[in-house]
Amino acid sequence: xxxxxxxxxxxxxxxxxxxxxxxxxxxxxxxxxxxxxxxxxxxxxxxxxxxxxxxxxxxxxxxxxxxxxxxxxxxxxxxxxxxxxxxxxxxxxxxxxxxxxxxxxxxxxxxxxxxxxxxxxxxxxxxxxxxxxxxxxxxxxxxxxxxxxxxxxxxxxxxxxxxxxxxxxxxxxxxxxxxxxxxxxxxxxxxxxxxxxxxxxxxxxxxxxxxxxxxxxxxxxxxxxxxxxxxxxxxxxxxxxxxxxxxxxxxxxxxxxxxxxxxxxxxxxxxxxxxxxxxxxxxxxxxxxxxxxxxxxxxxxxxxxxxxxxxxxxxxxxxxxxxxxxxxxxxxxxxxxxxxxxxxxxxxxxxxxxxxxxxxxxxxxxxxxxxxxxxxxxxxxxxxxxxxxxxxxxxxxxxxxxxxxxxxxxxxxxxxxxxxxxxxxxxxxxx
Ligand SMILES: CSC[C@H]1O[C@@H](n2cnc3c(O)ncnc32)[C@H](O)[C@@H]1O
Ligand SMILES: [Zn+2]
Numbered sequence: 001x002x003x004x005x006x007x008x009x010x011x012x013x014x015x016x017x018x019x020x021x022x023x024x025x026x027x028x029x030x031x032x033x034x035x036x037x038x039x040x041x042x043x044x045x046x047x048x049x050x051x052x053x054x055x056x057x058x059x060x061x062x063x064x065x066x067x068x069x070x071x072x073x074x075x076x077x078x079x080x081x082x083x084x085x086x087x088x089x090x091x092x093x094x095x096x097x098x099x100x101x102x103x104x105x106x107x108x109x110x111x112x113x114x115x116x117x118x119x120x121x122x123x124x125x126x127x128x129x130x131x132x133x134x135x136x137x138x139x140x141x142x143x144x145x146x147x148x149x150x151x152x153x154x155x156x157x158x159x160x161x162x163x164x165x166x167x168x169x170x171x172x173x174x175x176x177x178x179x180x181x182x183x184x185x186x187x188x189x190x191x192x193x194x195x196x197x198x199x200x201x202x203x204x205x206x207x208x209x210x211x212x213x214x215x216x217x218x219x220x221x222x223x224x225x226x227x228x229x230x231x232x233x234x235x236x237x238x239x240x241x242x243x244x245x246x247x248x249x250x251x252x253x254x255x256x257x258x259x260x261x262x263x264x265x266x267x268x269x270x271x272x273x274x275x276x277x278x279x280x281x282x283x284x285x286x287x288x289x290x291x292x293x294x295x296x297x298x299x300x301x302x303x304x305x306x307x308x309x310x311x312x313x314x315x316x317x318x319x320x321x322x323x324x325x326x327x328x329x330x331x332x333x334x335x336x337x338x339x340x341x342x343x344x345x346x347x348x349x350x351x352x353x354x355x356x357x358x359x360x361x362x363x364x365x366x367x368x369x370x371x372x373x374x375x376x377x378x379x380x381x382x383x384x385x386x387x388x389x390x391x392x393x394x395x396x397x398x399x400x401x402x403x404x405x406x407x408x409x410x411x412x413x414x415x416x417x418x419x420x421x422x423x424x425x426x427x428x429x430x431x
Pocket of ligand 2 (some may be wrong): 068212248300
């Protein structure tokens with residue numbers, strides 16, 4: 001039995017709107033949160049006691065959409081629209097990436113994500129066994145998909161076969177830290193026949209689906225020209241939404257699309273930073289939330305963001321919808337923090353309570369140092385985290401009851417070794 005009592009910090013459980021304990025406790029036992037509340041609670045002999053005085057204690061952030069190994073391509077292609085970015089720059093270099101490159105690229109992303117307080121991330125990429133190995137070593141939670149592109153000569157058959165094999169090896173692995181999902185890339189790279197097959201395999205294997213959807217106006221126009229309907233309709237008619245599905249982006253939606261997504265409980269990963277950088281637009285987040293659609297937040301890959309800072313996405317989600325809607329309460333601080341934690345976990349179909357500090361929830365939590373000048377004075381801790389804190393304020397990260405970062409020092413990853421391998425790999429790109 002390993003039992004840890006965290007005391008003395010400002011505890012933000014994200015279980016209900018506006019709740020925090022100025023001087024609270026969180027007790028963790030065998031990878032689960034077993035108690036949360038004000039004061040020190042009821043200490044038990046033999047517990048480890050961790051003093052979090054001066055810190056915020058909150059659930060780990062959930063990065064609901066991304067491509068971790070694209071950290072290798074940070075800054076490689078900027079200031080382009082999505083299709084030019086993909087076709088002229090990203091896909092040609094991705095064709096050259098080896099499993100080894102993707103392993104170290106994912107490790108680089110994991111360093112950054114852990115340092116920024118992310119304890120769960122979704123990933124869609126290639127060489128996924130190497131990604132899963134990296135996740136196993138780092139100790140985070142991963143929702144992992146082998147990306148499927150169905151427009152090549154084999155119409156996605158190889159990628160679907162690899163997805164099945166990947167699921168058989170890794171779904172539920174590492175004590176449940178790794179979840180495998182299917183990753184059809186998008187309706188413009190996966191024709192309806194491929195999407196139908198994905199839906200069937202998803203039902204057969206009992207795994208969910210993640211897909212890019214309605215990201216740009218040009219995608220919607222292209223699908224209208226080729227199929228005479230919206231990308232959302234194409235997915236629905238292929239049977240995708242009868243399976244647990246999270247769609248990334250969902251920027252260009254009609255009222256009918258939103259109705260359909262709400263009816264089928266389609267979940268959304270909102271990626272405000274990537275959507276702004278690629279000039280894709282702004283997703284109708286307030287409307288999705290009003291209709292009861294579950295929405296989490298994602299960074300997307302570091303090549304379109306250009307960082308993996310979920311706190312920045314939380315702040316962007318809180319700010320851009322106020323500006324676009326000329327409405328200062330469009331997405332309030334409570335909502336924004338919930339999107340980056342509890343709702344992100346729901347968007348990825350994780351277990352009930354994940355992404356919160358509720359008794360019974362997985363022990364995924366972070367400490368943020370609250371003593372910097374940018375965090376003083378303190379009126380409202382939730383406001384402070386959402387509007388004023390920096391991801392560099394994260395000092396400690398626990399996932400599944402295990403410390404991944406203590407006092408800003410990695411406990412599971414060798415930072416220098418990862419940075420060395422990344423620089424060696426990137427030298428090869430420029431040769
Ligand atoms: C088939 S593996 C995943 C695939 O997705 C590409 N990608 C990265 N960001 C985006 C985005 O915003 N929209 C569409 N596709 C994206 C990535 O480069 C991989 O090729
Ligand atoms: Zn993406």
